[in-house]
Amino acid sequence: MKLTFLFEFLSRGASWLRLIIISALVSPEDYSLVILVVSAEALFGSVIAYPHIRETLYGQQGGLTQLWNAVILFLVLSPIVFGFSYWYFADVGVAVVVLVSTLFFALYQISMYVLRIGKLSSYNRTKLISSVLATAIFLFFVPKGMIFLPIVSFSAFLVSIYVILKAIPPHEWWPKKLDGIYKSWLVYGVQSLSVNAWQYGNRFLVGFIFTAAQTAIFLKTYLIASGITFYLAAMMVVYEKHLSKKLADGELGKRLSSAGKILFLIIGGVALYYISVVAFLQLGGKDIEIIRDLLESVDVSLLCVFAGLFVVRAIQLVLNPIVIASGRRVISLQASIVAMFVQFSLFLLFWEMLTLNWIAFIMVISQVLLVAYLWFKGIGKIGQA
Structure with missing residues (x-):
């Protein structure tokens, strides 16, 4: 392992x-x-x-x-x-x-x-x-x-x-x-589109309304923030197979207990990563020539907003397999659609006020709503069954 x-x-x-x-x-x-x-x-x-x-x-x-x-x-x-x-x-x-x-x-x-x-x-x-x-x-x-x-x-x-x-x-x-592959195309395909549309769609939005230099700042900062994702992915490779197994009756408590332990390890790694990156940037990391070339466009305030985004996303990664394992695939799909709808609605509502930081903050809001939906409509309903 x-x-x-x-x-x-x-x-x-x-x-x-x-x-x-x-x-x-x-x-x-x-x-x-x-x-x-x-x-x-x-x-x-x-x-x-x-x-x-x-x-x-x-x-x-x-x-x-x-x-x-x-x-x-x-x-x-x-x-x-x-x-x-x-x-x-x-x-x-x-x-x-x-x-x-x-x-x-x-x-x-x-x-x-x-x-x-x-x-x-x-x-x-x-x-x-x-x-x-x-x-x-x-x-x-x-x-x-x-x-x-x-x-x-x-x-x-x-x-x-x-x-x-x-x-x-x-x-x-x-x-x-x-059997059921066409239904899977529809359910999981739409879910993937809804998840990735608001995960990647913001990049296309930034590229559409901002200059190439501003777009480079947003994309580079996001990429530095997303450095934690390969840690998240590594953790999920180890544990997702267990979390995704079909949920038997009365097994929810045990599965959530396992998820809690996994989430503790994940959040600890996430916090350590962002504290280290921000400290490095603030304490003169950019003064090193080779580092300056790589991190020249990184915005620290924007990075802090993205840190919140990936903390919430870590929670989603742990909860989503449990919801799917319970047979409630539709809940996972609904959560993604709701999050996507809220994100793009906020983009339109505040179109004239959009800045790079405001776009990132809207991304965090939609991610929080997705996790809340998974918990209350997915996990919570399993517990009542």
Whole structure:
């Protein structure tokens, strides 16, 4: 278990670090474009991957069928992905990059979860190798042009699918029918869209209404704040499988007790991270030349708001698997939709007053509402059943 945490921590750290390092290799305008394109890739890729990830975790079944179904869902959604990308970026080339990257991003995410429910040692090695390889390719090729971005997720997917194919006999490579997959597409796909729309949508909003330099400040500060996510992800790799198992009658108390212990460890790590980062920035960390190049655009006040956002998000990560394990998938979906609706409603209500800090604060409000909905409408109702 400790080894799994370490491998996940290192692989997530490599993926996060490349988005920080590249800011020193390109102009602020190009940096904003790179992060926005990567955000579009993650937004649409998650919508395609998430239904198959949840089916893999909840049903504890993997195999290549999930990947085949993801390709079908990609083909269904590809006109929407391309259409939005072309509308927002106003560039056919960038829209094609987003489209192709989305496919390989989704396939890679699903393939890693297929490995995750199988042999954990294979998952650990594959995740680290693919992350390091993808980071090296990203830092070498992407500064030369956005056209190379799909190679990043494609290379990571090649590593993971190679490991899967070695473990599965050839006669099992072809897809099998999975009951309820179309319903899963709808429920989990909409949930993923609602979650990621307000998680990534704010970046597109900032890029739309602010200058490239201001957008770079927002994106860089958010990325520094999000450095804690690879710690969160590492923790959830270790514990999510347990939290996601179908909840038996009378088991809620025991599951919540486990969740409380996990949350204590997570919040402790989150607090330590943000205290260290803010202290480093305030005590002259930017005076070091190489650090100054990487952290030049970071805003400390904005960073503190984002710290609150990720503390609340950590609570969501622990509660959401329990709600889903109880069979109340709709509650999780409703919570995401409510949060998304509130966030964008507040954006519209205070449109004339929007600043970078105000946008971040609205993000925190919507995250708090999501957690409250999960608790009172999800966990609370389970306890009454």
